[in-house]
Amino acid sequence: MLELDAVTVRFGGLTALANISFRIKAGEIVGLVGPNGAGKTTLFNSISGLVKARGRIAFDGKDVTGLPLHKRARAGIGRTFQIPQPMQHLSVRENLAVAQVFGAGRHDEARIDEILAVMELSHKAEADAATALALQELKRLEIAKALATEPKLLLLDEVLAGLESNAKKSFMVKLKELHKLFGLTIVIVEHDIETISGLCTRAVVLNFGQLIADGTPTEVFNNPAVVESYTGTAHA
Numbered sequence: 699m700l701e702l703d704a705v706t707v708r709f710g711g712l713t714a715l716a717n718i719s720f721r722i723k724a725g726e727i728v729g730l731v732g733p734n735g736a737g738k739t740t741l742f743n744s745i746s747g748l749v750k751a752r753g754r755i756a757f758d759g760k761d762v763t764g765l766p767l768h769k770r771a772r773a774g775i776g777r778t779f780q781i782p783q784p785m786q787h788l789s790v791r792e793n794l795a796v797a798q799v800f801g802a803g804r805h806d807e808a809r810i811d812e813i814l815a816v817m818e819l820s821h822k823a824e825a826d827a828a829t830a831l832a833l834q835e836l837k838r839l840e841i842a843k844a845l846a847t848e849p850k851l852l853l854l855d856e857v858l859a860g861l862e863s864n865a866k867k868s869f870m871v872k873l874k875e876l877h878k879l880f881g882l883t884i885v886i887v888e889h890d891i892e893t894i895s896g897l898c899t900r901a902v903v904l905n906f907g908q909l910i911a912d913g914t915p916t917e918v919f920n921n922p923a924v925v926e927s928y929t930g931t932a933h934a
């Protein structure tokens with residue numbers, strides 16, 4: 699479903715991603731892990747089209763490397779952002795409608811109602827999205843907006859960050875439900891080892907823009923290079 703070949707991103711003299719190559723199969727839930735500044739968000743930006751990358755990115759067998767953001771969304775690549783930013787002055791429902799037109803090129807109220815229901819936001823559908831939502835609701839809206847684009851591949855950037863452990867657990871259950879209900883492939887950036895182990899069958903680890911491990915969560919978190927990347931001993 700997703701193929702990355704030698705994906706490289708430079709910002710001036712800084713190499714944010716260096717020759718990243720891996721494949722993701724349809725239906726996988728993959729954890730994208732690594733210390734701050736490792737390149738995780740830049741990888742999401744490269745896949746979704748927010749950042750230009752060298753190398754090759756293919757999705758569903760088609761080369762999307764040169765495609766703009768909206769065409770990648772139409773191809774089925776959806777994402778959330780680290781800091782949820784609903785559109786100002788629009789209701790929750792309107793936020794989803796805009797996302798749907800952008801990503802799917804159509805307006806389907808029934809589908810929006812379904813997403814509102816599954817994300818437990820029906821009671822807030824007409825509320826002002828920017829001012830009337832608590833943190834958990836904002837996070838649910840961020841995921842709902844990505845779902846409204848009708849993705850096949852969903853890139854989740856730290857959607858569980860800042861939640862206490864019970865809320866985290868219920869979000870994990872919800873993500874598993876969405877995976878099944880919408881037939882999604884998911885890549886999730888997350889720092890918490892327990893969350894990655896509970897949710898993902900595979901983890902890919904970046905450090906200083908390099909891919910340093912790829913395997914089951916148990917394999918990866920026992921890998922000395924990964925432990926070093928978190929404790930800093932390798933680069934201290």
Ligand SMILES: Nc1ncnc2c1ncn2[C@@H]1O[C@H](COP(=O)(O)OP(=O)(O)OP(=O)(O)O)[C@@H](O)[C@H]1O
Pocket residue numbers: 709712714732733734735736737738739740741
């Ligand atoms: N637009 C940009 N211009 C210049 N440098 C950037 C830009 N975006 C990211 N970087 C740099 O690229 C590197 C990778 O950043 P990135 O945000 O992808 O890391 P990350 O793994 O997502 O980190 P975090 O866990 O802190 O979100 C960092 O050194 C960052 O400062």
